[in-house]
Amino acid sequence: MTALKKYQISFNPAGKTVDVLAGTSILDAARLSGINISAVCGGKGSCGKCRVIINQGNVSPVSENEVTLISSENIEKGHRLACSAFPQSNLKVDIPEVSMTDEFKLQLEGENPSVDADSPVKSYEVKIKPPSLREPASDLARVSDELKAGFGITDPSVDIYALKKLPALLRKESSETMVFMRQNEIIGFLPAGSSPAGIAVDLGTTKVAAYLMDLKSGKVIASAGAVNPQTAYGDDVMSRLDYSINQKKKPDTPYRSLSEVIRDLINDMTGKLVEETGITGEHVADMCIAGNTAMIHLFLDLPVEQLAKSPYVAAVDTSIDVKAREAGINICPGAYIHFLPGIGGFVGGDHTAMIIGSGIDRKKHITLGVDIGTNTEIVLHNPVKGTCRALSCPSGPAFEGAHVSDGMRAAKGAIESVRLTDREVLCKTIGDAEPIGMCGSGIIDTLAELYRLGLINARGRFDRDNPRIKQGEFGSEFVISEGGSGNGRIVITQKDIAEIQLAKGAIRAGIESLMEADGIDVNDVSEVILAGAFGTYINLVSAVEIGLFPAFPNAGYNQVGNSAGTGVRMALLSGKERKRAEEIALKIKYLELTTHKSFNQRFARGMSFPLEKQVADSID
C-alpha cells in the first residue's frame, strides 16, 4: 500500500494555495482554503454553479454531468465543475467572478432608525477606593459600594468573565472605572470614559450586514456588508441544513461546521468594525441578530434534523438571549446576543425586523409587505379587521440568478436591466462592466420584454417561428448578449423561463393565499412594501407585467431597501422595540402554505403570464 499523493492547488484571483490529498475535489480544496465558491446544490454536481477554469496541471476526466452542464467549447477552454474535478497533479485554478460568492452589489442600508436610544445596556462611571490591610474589601465589593452610593444600584450580579478582568483593571488604570450593566448584571469593566457600543446584524441567507452603533447616541458608527460564507456550502436553506446534518454524521470530516463558518464571519466583521472606529471589542456590549429560522439554528448550532423534514419544526422561534461568548462571539466579556423572535415555520426574526423597520405593523391602511429571496416572506397587515398574517413561499433562487443558465447574483458585470427594441437588446450592467451574466432584475425585465413583444406566449413558451428565437446547445433560446472580449454569450432558454415561472408562481400564489385568508381582494390593498435588496432594484412595471405581483389598482408601492437591517438596528437600540418585536411575533398568524387548500391551483395559475394589461395603471 502506498500513501495517498498530495497535490498543491493555487487559486486565482484569491491568490491562495492549499495542499490536498489525491481524491479531494477542487470544490473541497477551495473550501479547505477558505475560498467561497458558489455551490447551489451543495456540491452534488447538479447545479453547474461551481464553474472553475483549470489554468495549469492535470485533472480527472470530464464527468457526465459536466458534459451536460458545460458547453463543449468551454470544456475545451478548461472549464470544469469544481465539485466534479479532481487533481492529478499540482494545479493552477481560476475562479471566474460568476462562481465567486464574495463580490456583491452593496446592500442598501434601509432607512435610518428613528427610535430613542434606550438600550438595555447602561454604563456607570465609578471612582473606586483603594483597598487596605485594615479594609481589604474585595474588588467587586468596592465597585458595588460605589454603584449603590452613586446610582442606587443594589445587589448587582456579575458575569464571571467580566469579573476576571476587574483586578488587573483596578490596578492598572486610574481609580475610575466604567461599569457596563445589562439590567442588574455587570457585564463588563472598562477604562474610565468608555462608551458602550452595540452591533446589529441582519443575518441573511445570502448576505450579512452589520452595523456598529453607539448605544447612547443611537448613531451608526460604522457598517459592513459581506456574503454569508455558508453560501459556499449550498445557496438555499435546505441544502445547508442537509450539509449540516450529513456533516454531523461524519464527525471526522475536516470541514468546518456551518456554525463555525458564520461565527467566524461575525467575529471578523466585528473586528474590522471596531478597528475602523478605534474602539475595542470589549466596548461592544450588546448584539442583536435578525435572521430566518434556519440561519439562527445554524448560527447557534441548534439541532436541525427536525427543521429539515416535514413538518419543519424549529427548536425555538421565540426571542432568545445568549451570552455572546457561548455563541462563539468575542465582544464585551458578559455581553449577550439578542435574537429577534420569529413568526412561524421558516418566517424568522428577519421578517419581524423587516416589519419593525418598515413600520408595517403601524400602518393605518391595509398593507402588503414582500421580501423576495430564496424564500420569499410575505405579510398582510389589515388594521381594519385587526388581523395580520404572514407566510413564506419557496420561490427558489432563480431571482438570485441560480438555476438560470446565465444567471448570477447582483455582482459586477451582471445585467440588471433589459429593454428590447424591434431589433436590438439594450442592457445595463452593474458597474457598467462587460456583461458576464444576468441578475434577478435583468431576468424579470427580459421576461417582461419577451412577453410584451410576443416572443413568448402566456404560458411562457417561445414563439419558435420568430427569427429572434434561436436553437442553441440546450434548445430554444433568446440571445441577450453575443459576448466577446473574453466573455461568453448570454442567453435565456426555455428551461430558464420555466424556472422563473416557478418562482413567480410561488410568490403570486402566496400573495393571493394571504388575501384569500383575510377575505380581501386586490382593490382593498392600499400599500405594497417591497423590502430587501432585490425588492429595491426590481422594475415594478416589469414585475407586474410578468404577473409576479397582481395589479393593485389602489395601492402605492414603497421600495424600502433593507428594512430588516433598519429593524434590527432599532431593536439593538431599544428595549421597547424588542417588546414591539415580541408583540408582532405573537400577533401575526403564520399561514402554512403547503396545507392551504387553494395554494396549488393558485401556484399553477401564477406561473402563467397575465392576459389583461392593467399594469401601467397600477403603478404610481
Place this chain on the structure above:
Amino acid sequence: MTALKKYQISFNPAGKTVDVLAGTSILDAARLSGINISAVCGGKGSCGKCRVIINQGNVSPVSENEVTLISSENIEKGHRLACSAFPQSNLKVDIPEVSMTDEFKLQLEGENPSVDADSPVKSYEVKIKPPSLREPASDLARVSDELKAGFGITDPSVDIYALKKLPALLRKESSETMVFMRQNEIIGFLPAGSSPAGIAVDLGTTKVAAYLMDLKSGKVIASAGAVNPQTAYGDDVMSRLDYSINQKKKPDTPYRSLSEVIRDLINDMTGKLVEETGITGEHVADMCIAGNTAMIHLFLDLPVEQLAKSPYVAAVDTSIDVKAREAGINICPGAYIHFLPGIGGFVGGDHTAMIIGSGIDRKKHITLGVDIGTNTEIVLHNPVKGTCRALSCPSGPAFEGAHVSDGMRAAKGAIESVRLTDREVLCKTIGDAEPIGMCGSGIIDTLAELYRLGLINARGRFDRDNPRIKQGEFGSEFVISEGGSGNGRIVITQKDIAEIQLAKGAIRAGIESLMEADGIDVNDVSEVILAGAFGTYINLVSAVEIGLFPAFPNAGYNQVGNSAGTGVRMALLSGKERKRAEEIALKIKYLELTTHKSFNQRFARGMSFPLEKQVADSID
C-alpha cells in the same frame, strides 16, 4: 546539537509510567503522569516532603538540600527528594505512603442537615403535543404552552445548551418530558419521571467532600471524599497562589492549571457519584460549593495576583452564581454552581457554611467556633451584644504534619494518640498499622505529655539533662518509635516543637484577639465549637494543656465534625439557607489580625506553655 534524551519513569505503587525529557525532575514527571506527591514548598527543595525511593536506574547526584533533609542512612537506601532528583536513565521509583496525597482518614460527614428541601430548582412533567404541518409550533413553544397551562409558568427563558437537547428528546421519548427550571429559566429537558439531584461540595484546601442529594426529598443519595489534587502543587494556599501566578507567566508550560486540576476532580467525583446511584450527570441540576477565598479563585480561574500580596484583596467574596459548564463542570446543561459568600480576607464560604452547619449564628449564648487547618478560622458569636466577629490566623500546616520531621497527614500508619509513662511511649496509629509518622493529634498529645512529665519547659525547650532526651542527627530529640520492619525511627525534635509553638501561638492569639475586640474574657464563653476533621480527632485535654486553647471555665466543648459539609448541603437544599448565608456574611465583622495591635504580643505569649494547670477543670 543533539536532541534531549528521553527517559521512562515507572511509579509504584501507582503503577504508572511516563516518558520525560532529560532535565525533568521526578516530581514534575509524577505531576505529568497525574500522580500526586506531597510538595509543601511547591517543589523548591525546602520542605523535604516529596520523598521518593529510587528502586532501579541512575539519577542525578544528591543535592545539598537533600543532604540536609534526608539521613545518610536513607540516602544510601535510595531515598531522594522528587523535586531535586533528575533521571539519568530509565527509572523505577517507589512513592512511600508518607509522600502520597491520596490516602486519608475519612472526612467526618458532620451532622445531617435538618432543613426543609426548598431548592431553587424545580421540576415539571409536561405532556407535549406533536407538531403538524398545520400547526408547526416550535418545540420550545409547545413546551411553554404546557408549562403555562399546567403550572401557570409564563415567559420562561431557556438555557441554550438545554435547548439543544430538546428536539432529539421530543422525538425519542414518549410525549412526556420533565422540565428542570431554576427560577424562571429552563435549565434542562429530561426523560419523563426524572427527579432533579444536586451536589454539595465542601472544597477544602486539603480535602474535598461531595454529597449527591435528591433536591426534592433533601436526602443524601451518595457521598465521596478525596484529597484536593492541588496538594501536589503546594500544601498551603500561598504556595498554590504562587504556583498559579508563576505558571501564568509561562503559558507554554506543559502542566495543567490548578483550576483544571480541581475541576477534573469535581467532574470525576460527580461521575462516580451518579454512576453509583444509576442516574446521569444531566440529572444533577444544581451545585453548591463552599471553599475559602483562594480555593474559589483558583476554581473559577479568577486572577490571584492581588490576593497573593498585601493587602490580600479578593476579586469577589460575595456569593456568585456561575453556569456549571462555564466553570468546566459537566452536569445538567443549564445548571448553575452557587458559591457561598465569604466573610473577608481569606475567611471564605467554607467558614460561612461551617457557621450555618453548626448553627453558631443561632446560639443564644456566647459561642466560639474554631476550624483548625493550614489557615485556622475562628468566629466569636455574641448574641448578648448582637456582635459577631471572625478572623483567620496563619497557623501553618504543622498540625497537618508538615514542617515537622516525622509529621504526616492523618493517613494510615499515622500516630494519632500518644501517652507517656515513666518508661514507655504508648502510641495508637490510624488503621492500627505500623507507625510511619505522626499526625496532628499525635503531635499535640506528645507535646502535652512531654510538658506534663517536665521533659520540656514552659518555653518548649527540651530538658537535655533528662536521659530520655537523645542527641540525634538534627540535635536534641525525643524518640516516639524506634522503628523496625522497614519503617524508620519516629522522633520529635526541638525544631519540630518550635513549629508547633508557632501554630498554637497563632491560634491562641486569634482567639484572644477576638475576645478582646468583643470586650469579653474566658469566663463569658459558654460554648466552644470545634469544626473540621482535625477538631474532631483532637484530644481536648492535651490541647488545653499545651495552651492551644485557653481554659474556658464555663464553656462546654462541641466537636461537630465537618460542619462546613453540613452547611453546604443545607445551602444546596434551600434558597432560605442561601439567604441566611448572605445575612451571616454581611453581618460578621472581619478582623484583620496583622493590623490588630496586640496580636504580636499575644502571639509571642501564646507560643509558651501555660504555667497554671486549670486544664482538667475546664473540660467537661
